[in-house]
Amino acid sequence: MKLLILCGLIALAFGRQGFGPGEQEWGYVTVREDAHMFWWLYLTTAEVKTYEEKPLIIWLQGGPGASSTGYGNFAELGPLDLDRKPRDFTWVKDANVLFIDNPVGTGYSYVDSAAAYTRDNKQIAEDLVALMKGFYEKMPSFKTVPLYITAESYGGKMAAEFGLVLDKAIKDGEIECNLKGVGLGDSWVSPIDSVLTWAPYLLHFGAVDQAGYDKIESAALETKRLLEAGRFVDATDMWRETEYVVMDVTHDVDFYNVLKKIGNGYSKHSGKIIAKPSARDLDDVKLDILMNGDVKKALDLNVRWGAQSGAVFSYLSGDFMKANTEVVEQLLNSTDIKVFVFSGQLDLIVDTPGTVLWVDRLNWAGKKQWETAKRNVISVEGINEGYRKEVGNLGLYWVNRAGHMVPADNPKAMDFILRKLTNDYAA
Structure with missing residues (x-):
């Protein structure tokens, strides 16, 4: 017993x-x-x-x-x-x-x-x-x-x-x-392969016309040039700029699922404000409240979830x-x-x-x-x-x-x- x-x-x-x-x-x-x-x-x-x-x-x-x-x-x-x-x-x-x-x-x-x-x-x-x-x-x-x-x-x-x-x-x-x-x-795993295929992917999908394709392609090729020159931080910055170009010519296609519903506002980087926040933005807020509220309490943690996450990207x-x-x-x-x-x-x-x-x-x-x-x-x-x-x-x-x-x-x-x-x- x-x-x-x-x-x-x-x-x-x-x-x-x-x-x-x-x-x-x-x-x-x-x-x-x-x-x-x-x-x-x-x-x-x-x-x-x-x-x-x-x-x-x-x-x-x-x-x-x-x-x-x-x-x-x-x-x-x-x-x-x-x-x-x-x-x-x-x-x-x-x-x-x-x-x-x-x-x-x-x-x-x-x-x-x-x-x-x-x-x-x-x-x-x-x-x-x-x-x-x-x-x-x-x-x-x-x-x-x-x-x-x-x-x-x-x-x-x-x-x-x-x-x-x-x-x-x-x-x-x-x-x-x-x-x-x-x-x-x-x-x-191979970032430049992704960036270089954004323009043809969006063109074949119908999300951009030839003019939009040319703008994305130009930015993507500049990202590649900086990467091959060993200017890695500059290449990361240019990758971000290429994303902004994509957002502009597609009027904010969802990078994570091209079929997601999007608002008819203007691009964030163009100086205009989108009429209403996206579902993803709202989910981020909901997750932050959850992780820094009930989850943190249940696990008895004294660290603020996500407080240092921005710095993680910067150092990498x-x-x-x-x-x-x-x-x-x-x-x-x-x-x-x-x-x-x-x-x-x-x-x-x-x-x-x-x-x-x-x-x-x-x-x-x-x-x-x-x-x-x-x-x-x-x-x-x-x-x-x-x-x-x-x-x-x-x-x-x-x-x-x-x-x-x-x-x-x-x-x-x-x-x-x-x-x-x-x-x-x-x-």
Whole structure:
């Protein structure tokens, strides 16, 4: 009887009541001096004897400076949406989901001094490995659980390098971890390929005429020139200017989903004020209230969510436009890790044409086979949810009816991709 009571106590101690349904754990890891990274784990609500029966999936947000615990959690794939209502397609139903506020300074993560902000992608990856060491100290039973790193936007650039650095740390015996795959969603892996395809994408979509195309193309080519000249901060500034040109000639097309309804006001940068705020702006306000109100109180945190997020981007402006395709090639050539790339076809900021360009250029062992591989349909319940191409450990997924936020826009296609990545985690 004493043994049974003891086991019960251990089970109860495993997870806490955080914010929303299910058991959770959260905490900080000091990844470097003055650099404190926050993580928030949702333990799966699947009917299992132990949580370790299901994989551990990390979600990294983009930006850099966008919060995984905020945007990824409440706007895309966590158990509750922004209105605190249960989400039908939450990943937590089938997996343990770990949200990380990364890089340091993002969301609830924070730094004690400006010197502690990250300056490049390699340092971000090293911080994430340090975070995982601290996480496994708190949750040692997850060391052998299959781990998958998934991400969106700039998070994909970080995820690729994180996977490579983590794989090396595992091989060097620095960390015990069962890393199996990396999922790169609408990822800023080759930024210039995205920028250079904005004009043709919008022209073929009918969002601009030839005159608008020419203006975007001119700005995009100047971004490329600065990048190739090694003027990386200037290239980032020119990328922003190119965005302004797009907003002007399209009258504010939604960069994250070109089919989103937009107002008929004038562009923000033209000196005119849009008549009413967008739904996205209103959601940002709603999220800020939530994260700095009830969530912060429930998790007993004394840090203001998002207070340092703007600085995160500023300190990474010199790294922002640099490509990371070589890291993806290393993942494919020197590890047995699965690399899945997925792209919402209605996304503009990291458009599908640009993504296909850099994926097709990858130099890896399966390149020749990739060139002639057949593209198949993503079929879910008899509906075409997109297309897929798979060779060896590389998979590319075109997702229909989805923009930048694939998990929220087309959860059925996302579920299909996750099952492929994790060998049918929900089975």
